[in-house]
Amino acid sequence: MLFRDQTTDIAKYVAGHILDIEPVDAEGELVLDFNRATNLLCAYTVFTTCPLPPTENRLAVAIEAGERRPSSTDPEERND
Numbered sequence: 001m002l003f004r005d006q007t008t009d010i011a012k013y014v015a016g017h018i019l020d021i022e023p024v025d026a027e028g029e030l031v032l033d034f035n036r037a038t039n040l041l042c043a044y045t046v047f048t049t050c051p052l053p054p055t056e057n058r059l060a061v062a063i064e065a066g067e068r069r070p071s072s073t074d075p076e077e078r079n080d
Contacts, residue, residue: 002053003037006062013043013069016053037066044070 004016017037024030042050 001057002040002051003057003059004053005059007064012066013039015040015042015050016057017066019066034063034065037063039067039070 001019001021002016003019005012008014008016018040019032019034019037021030021032040050041048
């Protein structure tokens with residue numbers, strides 16, 4: 001699931017995040033673990049494109065979990 005939230009432009013990658021979702025369990029419940037939200041590949045390289053989350057996946061709340069924005073997308077400026 002692609003999503004944006006109120007922290008996307010501040011602490012997370014601008015295009016949004018991706019969250020892998022497990023199937024609904026036997027009781028019909030679905031657990032979303034936003035701690036496992038990751039950046040899209042375009043957060044790390046200029047050699048790819050990323051889809052934007054659909055309007056219905058733009059959350060009006062701040063999700064203070066998940067991977068943070070990388071310091072730079074320029075390989076010459078990265079320290080890792």
